Amino acid sequence: MAIKTEPFVINVGPQHPSTHGVFRMRLTLDGEVIVDVEPVLGYLHRGIEKLAEGRTYTQNIPFTDRLDYLASMSNNLAYVLAVEKLAGIPVPERAEYLRVIIAELQRIASHLVGVGAFLNDCGAFMTPLLYMFREREKILDLFEMVCGQRLTYNYMRIGGVSHDIPAEFLPALDRFVTTMPGFIDEYDQLLAENEILLARAKGVGILPEELAINISASGPVLRGSGVRWDIRKADPYSVYDRLEFDIPTGSVGDCYDRYWVRIQEMRQSVRIIRQAVEQLPPGEVRTEVPHLLHPPVGEAYGHIEAPKGELGFYLVSDNSIAPYRFHVRAPTLINLTALRDMMIGWKVADAVAIFGSIDICLAEVDR
Amino acid sequence: MKFEHYGIGIAKGMALTFKHLFRKPITTQYPEERLTVSRRTRGNELVWDKERCTGCATCAKSCPEGCIEIITSRGEENNYIVDKFEVDMGRCIFCGLCVEACPFEALFMGYAYERARYRRQELVMDKEALLLSGERQPSGYARPKIEAGLPRQTLLLDRDKVKK
Ligand code: SF4
Numbered sequence A: 001m002a003i004k005t006e007p008f009v010i011n012v013g014p015q016h017p018s019t020h021g022v023f024r025m026r027l028t029l030d031g032e033v034i035v036d037v038e039p040v041l042g043y044l045h046r047g048i049e050k051l052a053e054g055r056t057y058t059q060n061i062p063f064t065d066r067l068d069y070l071a072s073m074s075n076n077l078a079y080v081l082a083v084e085k086l087a088g089i090p091v092p093e094r095a096e097y098l099r100v101i102i103a104e105l106q107r108i109a110s111h112l113v114g115v116g117a118f119l120n121d122c123g124a125f126m127t128p129l130l131y132m133f134r135e136r137e138k139i140l141d142l143f144e145m146v147c148g149q150r151l152t153y154n155y156m157r158i159g160g161v162s163h164d165i166p167a168e169f170l171p172a173l174d175r176f177v178t179t180m181p182g183f184i185d186e187y188d189q190l191l192a193e194n195e196i197l198l199a200r201a202k203g204v205g206i207l208p209e210e211l212a213i214n215i216s217a218s219g220p221v222l223r224g225s226g227v228r229w230d231i232r233k234a235d236p237y238s239v240y241d242r243l244e245f246d247i248p249t250g251s252v253g254d255c256y257d258r259y260w261v262r263i264q265e266m267r268q269s270v271r272i273i274r275q276a277v278e279q280l281p282p283g284e285v286r287t288e289v290p291h292l293l294h295p296p297v298g299e300a301y302g303h304i305e306a307p308k309g310e311l312g313f314y315l316v317s318d319n320s321i322a323p324y325r326f327h328v329r330a331p332t333l334i335n336l337t338a339l340r341d342m343m344i345g346w347k348v349a350d351a352v353a354i355f356g357s358i359d360i361c362l363a364e365v366d367r
Numbered sequence B: 001m002k003f004e005h006y007g008i009g010i011a012k013g014m015a016l017t018f019k020h021l022f023r024k025p026i027t028t029q030y031p032e033e034r035l036t037v038s039r040r041t042r043g044n045e046l047v048w049d050k051e052r053c054t055g056c057a058t059c060a061k062s063c064p065e066g067c068i069e070i071i072t073s074r075g076e077e078n079n080y081i082v083d084k085f086e087v088d089m090g091r092c093i094f095c096g097l098c099v100e101a102c103p104f105e106a107l108f109m110g111y112a113y114e115r116a117r118y119r120r121q122e123l124v125m126d127k128e129a130l131l132l133s134g135e136r137q138p139s140g141y142a143r144p145k146i147e148a149g150l151p152r153q154t155l156l157l158d159r160d161k162v163k164k
């Protein structure tokens, strides 16, 4: 005799340690199996897009810091690229290289948090996260050295960067670049063969290649599904066309592939930084731009490969000092649309791991 | 899922964790031990130089939060007299744009970092409160001359042994 059962609805979040911020999932369960997921967004909505319409182009740079706060430098970069496109401002060569170095350091820092938090969700409680925070701390030290802050950097400027690097930056960066691959090996030793991690991540939360393309996922989520797509290669900005690097891709698109892609990307970033430091030319770091910029009437879209995916800023100018429209294409919001398809059919415990493997930042999702 | 050598991966990980037991700690016992912040640090209340400020209000215009309030009056030699210079540090996001914008180098970011207050009103700083003093030192952010005179930042990187 079959027992009559009813689906059961539970709320995960908004205040839940594994939702990485104030995110809420309404899970409909049949026993322990997920039959439906409804993400509830908007708890961290601050109306940044609207606020930006009332501020000048330069004043908006610190606001972009507050989108994905784990990768503020990348946000700065995407935004200033869009403004430079809009107003046709050239950037000195040295500034371009500095931007690449800083953006790649930021990618490592963001992936360290992403991977650490994912492992945390998989049950490797805190140990890997803290090992990774140790390395992230070194990157934050370097950022503090160049721009004076550790989280909201406000470093990129329209037409360059705000300051040249201090004299002690390059030796310190060199130390970091020599030691970092050793630490990445250490993470590999710690967890790559760990049976518990493999059991919890391999084959779990598969995002098929076709679906990943259809929902326009980007970043490690897309590459984990085996699509070789990276804006740095597909539409090179800054000086990425002069640097050599590979795009790691996964094969099946499960949680493990996304984790693996992030680890490999860190190795590639170290490689990019090495080359960029070698090619770093002397010279100016900032083009003089008027204090109040009036870009010509028009629109521009600047996009970069941010650590979490394609981050784009769409700006419309009406020749005034503030943007007429300021839109952010947030990679994590779009990656999050895959959540339902990835989760259905898995258990509650896997939900946390699948969610962690997308690596989202709620400040960017809700804006 | 099947594993042929169940436990080897875990053992490897544990070996690494065990090795960490013998590493030097990287944390700092804060109130007793203090780290030196960056020369360009941007984490503290603004410092204002009364003598150099001309009351041009460029800083107030460049602030994205609008937290600097300046009221001036016309002086005898057709100059500005700054009657009110008030910064609401509770709204400041420490972006440093005001310091960069000041054409007379009269405004600085602060260098010290222990400035917590009990009340929000205490964060609204007027002319006197903003002045330079013993514990209110300027940081080298956008001020290369000051930057050169500040001590070196402590880096966690310095504690690593570099193997080539
Ligand atoms: S640091 Fe930024 S927010 Fe603070 S007063 Fe200066 S311009 Fe305004």
Ligand code: SF4
Pocket: B052, B053, B054, B055, B056, B057, B058, B059, B060, B070, B101, B102, B103, B104, B105, B106, B107
């Ligand atoms: S920009 Fe400088 S000189 Fe002008 S009012 Fe502000 S602090 Fe004074």
